[in-house]
Amino acid sequence: MTEEKSKFNLTQFEQRLTLLSDGPVGAAVSGGSDSIAMLLLLANWCAKNGRALHVATVNHNLRADAAIEARFVANVCAKLGIPHETLVWPGWDQRGNLQEAARNARKTLLSDWAKQNELGSVAIGHTKDDQAETILMRMLRGSGVDGISGIYPIENGDGFVWLRPLLDYERQELRAYLTSKNQDWIDDPSNQETRFDRVKLRRILHDITEAGFSTHGMITTAENMKRARHFLENALANHAQDICEVTDAGSILIHKEKLCVAEPEMRFRLIAHCLKRISGNIYPPRLHALELVDAQVLLGESTALHGCLIRQASDDRVEISREPNAMPSQHGIKELFDNAWEINAVDQIGDVVVAPVGENGISQIADWRDLGLSRYALMATPAIWRKEELIAAPIAGMCNGYTCRLTWGYHEFLTSILTH
Numbered sequence: 001m002t003e004e005k006s007k008f009n010l011t012q013f014e015q016r017l018t019l020l021s022d023g024p025v026g027a028a029v030s031g032g033s034d035s036i037a038m039l040l041l042l043a044n045w046c047a048k049n050g051r052a053l054h055v056a057t058v059n060h061n062l063r064a065d066a067a068i069e070a071r072f073v074a075n076v077c078a079k080l081g082i083p084h085e086t087l088v089w090p091g092w093d094q095r096g097n098l099q100e101a102a103r104n105a106r107k108t109l110l111s112d113w114a115k116q117n118e119l120g121s122v123a124i125g126h127t128k129d130d131q132a133e134t135i136l137m138r139m140l141r142g143s144g145v146d147g148i149s150g151i152y153p154i155e156n157g158d159g160f161v162w163l164r165p166l167l168d169y170e171r172q173e174l175r176a177y178l179t180s181k182n183q184d185w186i187d188d189p190s191n192q193e194t195r196f197d198r199v200k201l202r203r204i205l206h207d208i209t210e211a212g213f214s215t216h217g218m219i220t221t222a223e224n225m226k227r228a229r230h231f232l233e234n235a236l237a238n239h240a241q242d243i244c245e246v247t248d249a250g251s252i253l254i255h256k257e258k259l260c261v262a263e264p265e266m267r268f269r270l271i272a273h274c275l276k277r278i279s280g281n282i283y284p285p286r287l288h289a290l291e292l293v294d295a296q297v298l299l300g301e302s303t304a305l306h307g308c309l310i311r312q313a314s315d316d317r318v319e320i321s322r323e324p325n326a327m328p329s330q331h332g333i334k335e336l337f338d339n340a341w342e343i344n345a346v347d348q349i350g351d352v353v354v355a356p357v358g359e360n361g362i363s364q365i366a367d368w369r370d371l372g373l374s375r376y377a378l379m380a381t382p383a384i385w386r387k388e389e390l391i392a393a394p395i396a397g398m399c400n401g402y403t404c405r406l407t408w409g410y411h412e413f414l415t416s417i418l419t420h
């Protein structure tokens with residue numbers, strides 16, 4: 001059956017695809033109706049436009065049927081002649097919330113897969129229904145402008161873009177499309193489990209439409225919020241340029257008086273951005289936690305949040321620095337340390353551990369004061385250790401054949417304020 005006969009309107013889908021980056025296209029396909037519909041539509045479009053398509057399914061190893069679902073997607077891909085890979089999550093470390101951990105793991109696995117295959121874009125199958133659920137959930141949780149602006153059609157990934165080409169479509173029309181193509185999909189049984197908030201909200205939204213209301217107004221609200229968010233982020237970028245400084249130790253100094261007279265919305269945004277940047281966390285802190293930190297900053301008190309310290313550095317500066325206790329320690333110097341520091345050695349010395357300078361390290365460095373950087377910020381810079389022995393702390397002035405570079409700076413701090 002041709003696209004015309006199936007009466008599926010491709011206009012908005014094709015419009016979204018104009019946002020694709022160069023390079024092969026990736027698609028994250030779970031086997032559910034939304035992503036299977038996306039797979040068929042993308043396969044057609046890529047064939048017509050001479051673009052390579054790669055597909056991946058994440059097996060979270062949480063349900064017995066997960067492997068069957070991954071095989072189902074692999075079979076659909078085999079019939080279409082598209083390469084497919086199953087990415088397996090080794091499992092949950094029992095920390096935090098399982099749903100959240102699974103979502104984060106999925107993002108990381110897909111991101112690594114995208115990098116390995118040099119994909120320019122990875123398409124995910126969020127729909128208009130997902131958008132309405134997200135907005136309602138965030139409203140109930142007390143989100144601000146950013147949260148209510150909902151899901152975006154495009155987002156920056158690590159060297160590629162995440163694209164949501166189905167954001168203008170309803171699940172029902174995608175299912176009708178699949179039926180018209182005689183294409184099956186798999187209904188995830190956890191979508192029936194009423195203990196999950198998402199499932200509860202899906203039912204509430206169903207009742208809202210049954211009662212004769214349209215959820216379209218919620219989508220319009222999100223569009224209005226997106227505009228407001230863009231405006232606020234621009235204002236913040238200008239303000240941050242005026243009052244912030246990034247130090248060589250990876251801390252941020254903020255002009256206290258100018259911070260205190262700024263609008264609360266501006267203060268929350270600035271503190272949140274600093275915390276997100278310094279901690280390397282992909283999510284900003286919760287609004288309620290920010291309000292508490294903001295109140296302490298106004299009172300001139302020091303505090304901690306999101307793996308960072310917020311201190312009154314001097315009469316006129318507030319300093320936000322990484323909290324050494326929240327930093328990892330790692331064997332060897334190959335990887336980026338704490339997602340922020342690139343370390344190199346003139347001669348590789350085996351069997352070393354990279355960990356923050358900390359109290360122990362700073363007490364062994366005689367002339368750190370000459371650097372003009374705060375003790376707290378220096379304690380959160382990388383040090384090279386062999387057991388208890390401090391070998392090097394390059395940012396704190398003890399090099400011993402090692403160099404250390406912060407992978408972000410003032411420019412990146414400012415440009416990353418504009419999220420979309």
Ligand SMILES: Nc1ncnc2c1ncn2[C@@H]1O[C@H](COP(=O)(O)OP(=O)(O)OP(=O)(O)O)[C@@H](O)[C@H]1O
Pocket residue numbers: 028029030031032033034035036056057058059060106123124125126130188
């Ligand atoms: N296990 C998975 N493997 C690959 N991609 C996934 C997986 N789970 C979700 N995704 C991607 O994220 C999108 C949104 O996820 P969500 O959990 O809302 O969808 P779903 O209900 O599990 O499945 P679908 O959207 O395919 O009906 C999916 O459309 C898909 O692109």
